[in-house]
Amino acid sequence: MNYLDTAFSALTSNQLLVGGVGTLAFGSLMYVLRTVPETMLDLVERTVWTKVFVESLSNEYPDVDAFIEGRRLDFFSRSLEIKDGGLKTGFGGGWGVYGGTFFKYSKTKSAQQFTPFETITISFLTRDRCVVERFMRDCKPEEHRNSIQISMFSAGGGEGGLRRRKRGLDTVFVDQSIKDRLVSRFSWFQGAEEWHASRGIPWKLGVVLHGPPGTGKTSLIHALASDFGFDIKYIKSLHGLGAAFKSGTSNDLFVIEDIDTIANSLDRGTKAKDEDPAMRASPLHEILNSMDGMQTPDGLKFIVTTNHLDRLDPAIVRPGRIDEVIEVGPLPIESARAMFRAFYGREGIAGYTPRTGAELQQMFSTMSAEEVESELGLKVVERVREVA
Template identity: 35%
Template sequence: MDTLKNLLVPGSNALQDTLKLVVIGGAVETARRSAYTGWNTFVDSFFLTATFMQDDYPYDWVMHWLSKQPAWSRAREFEITTRNADSSRASVKTPTDQELEEDEEFGLADDDERLVHGRRKRKVALTPSADTTHNIYYRGHWLRITRASPRDHSGRGELKISVVARNNAIIKKLVLQAKHEYEQDMEHRGMSSGGWRWNGARQKRPMSSIILEPGVKDMLLTDAKDFLRSEEWYAERGIPFRRGYLLHGVPGSGKTSLIHALAGELGLDIYVVSLNMKGMSDNTLANLMGRIPQRCILLLEDLDAAFTRGTSRDTKSTGAPTAKTAAETKADDPNTLSLSGLLNSLDGVAAAEGRILFATTNHIERLDPALSRPGRMDVWVDFKNASRWQAEEIFKNFFPCKRPEDEPKPEDAETEAKPENKRRCRDTRALVPRLDAEEIAELAKRFAQHIPEDEMSVASLQGYLLKNKTRPRECVDEVADWIIKERDTKARLKREKEEKERLEKEEAEEKEKKEKEEKEKKEKEEKREKRKKEKEEKLEKERKLKQEEAKNARRQSRTSSVTPSTSASTTGTTNSAATTDSETSDDESDAATTKTDTTKSAETQTTEASGTKWVNVKSPSNGVAPTTGILEAIADLKI
């Protein structure tokens, strides 16, 4: 308590010392911060800093380039994660990525041993941690790279690269190199939400691995390169800067493989659109087309299948589906894409320019002529089954000739002989026997002689060669038996298909017959009910008409009856009473008359008074008064 009082007493030494400490401490902290800010400003004046946002393409380019740098993989701070190409566009597998596999520790190299419960084991990757700085040497400059994690709910991270340089030329070179290395057959797929999903990167496929008829590959490659260089030529002539290729033919003939090889050769991304995708509509397709960059390949796979499964179209155009098929499709599939919507997306006012369009189909006869006309599909290429020349070239591609550098070195043989390396050194290339050029040519010729012309697809030949990739001689010896088995399999599948179609046809006919019988039965029942109702209405109408006729007849009979004068005095009172009773009982007489009219259609009953006796007189149904003879007979009876 005394110490506190001493501090608060004015003029005390303790208070002065405290104030001095506060002032000196504040001055030191201010000087430190000023020096730190000044130093950073001085250093930053020599640095160029480029920022790349995660939702932009340059971010993917640079991340792909960084993943191939050894210094990036040697980071002291890293994250352990499982790679998934679908979850991130920047997750590109490269040979320099550090991966943890059980093979490295236990020496498992066989494909069968890499499977767990029938599935390939997931690899664990090591990537540098976020919010850390890494230094990479590039073209005489040290790059300071910082990858920042997302700061808000948008999920967008960023990448910053700083370099000591006078201008931004080094940054431009880095971005261009990263873009060039990134554009090695990248593939994107459209989503029903109207956006693009990165589907992974594939290894660049050499054009030499595509075996087509002579001249086809060169023609397509030359035409595509010429198109990409002709933007100004198109603009000067007012022609839309677009190019379309239609690849049609039998399945398994190499259409999609050729597109991937061309994309790798031209360095373009591939954007794949599935027209029969669930939820595809005109607006979705328009949104997808609006987000396509200029230099890319747009791939429409199986164009014919889209129009037979999920795409609605005008029934006036050729090849329109039946009303039943359209109704079933509309009920079962929410796909509402129309032919006009597809055409507008391809070459409408808002269609993207600068892209190369590839469309594939197995049945060109099913396409609407509006789709395949020039201007939309400029170049048509027909793909057929493999010829003997193609079979020979495919065999040579699978089994290359022996080269001098393929000879095993003594140190390599000693390394492979070690027990701990036997399992790890099982490489398919090491198991393939290296044959000289003459033997390979002879085997390829023999192989091609057994292949029937234009009967086997390229995919089936590749499948057979893959099964025998380490047995070139046995592959040739067994190809004849394989051809027989393939023919038997095709014949069996054809019979099964025909039987299935026959059963489906019979079932459809039986269903149609049953529906027809039910329809006829229903129509007959409706007609029977209609006739019955009409008959009842007719009888009701006749009954009412007879009632009216009977009433009119009674009235006329009463007014036209003649009473003799001799009996007037004796019967006057009786006639008057009868008349009164007759008039007051009209309703009862009507009911009795109706009952009588149903049995006697042409006559009605009336009653005439004669003294104390009553005589029944028949009168015509038309209400005509009795004749004179009848009246005289009545008078005689009265007498």
């Protein structure tokens, strides 16, 4: 008998060991047999179903939530909740039908966030991605197709939002060259991902609009987003800016209005000696790294506005971090005359000294065309007398 035969004989003669090996073998066999159905089900899940995940921070979440409510099968789910004054699909799971295609959904809430964070997962019984794309288009109500979503972000995260009716750039009265410059830059940026990648340049676009109050900076942003089909993510606090930027999609335009007023002492000076240095430095540090650093996501688009460009730290507006710095000032006479035509339906304004769009709008909304022309003409005469 050789060494192997002797060892095998010793093993088989030990009843305790044989029993243990047999139990282990049987357990392993049962585990394999049990995992086969699970593996097959997982394979079916991945090959037959098409999934889409919608998070509550996304602009589409309210529309998807309401759309499911009208198409779910009550027999499989009776879970409801009260939201926005009406019954909506509650948390849990269920089934529904869309365009002859079965889908299953689950709605969950995470308690690990400063604000409630919900996720809807929808699995369509089809491999056709077009079904999902049609579903996402159809879930948007008709009245929403002529509006943009404005979502609010503070230091604690998302704060919900609202919808605003779209407006065209032709309804905003600023210097035409400014509109042309912005449209050209955003149009080019939308298709320039490969251009940036091939040159090792971060694919992001930052714009600063500066100028006196009432010159139309906010209206210009609203119209620009409307024309490009962007939704706006409005930053109310610079703390948490990086997290807000990372929540964006290719369809989002981030807006930071009056940046010099929503954080304490953005520059590196000593204007606010009584403040905690850490709190004073935090907003600036977050801005710099979020706009142009390791935290900057691809495809980021943001517009910053300020009435006082000189109050911003030079690091914020340096080339590379900000791509366009555009001054929006009082209306030139061509734009003022275009605004006059829009309000009164005729040509007008012979004498004119530069005014902001807000000043002219107030005049055009409360005075007749003749009164406006007379008032503007008087201002020109007064201006000549002052110079003389």
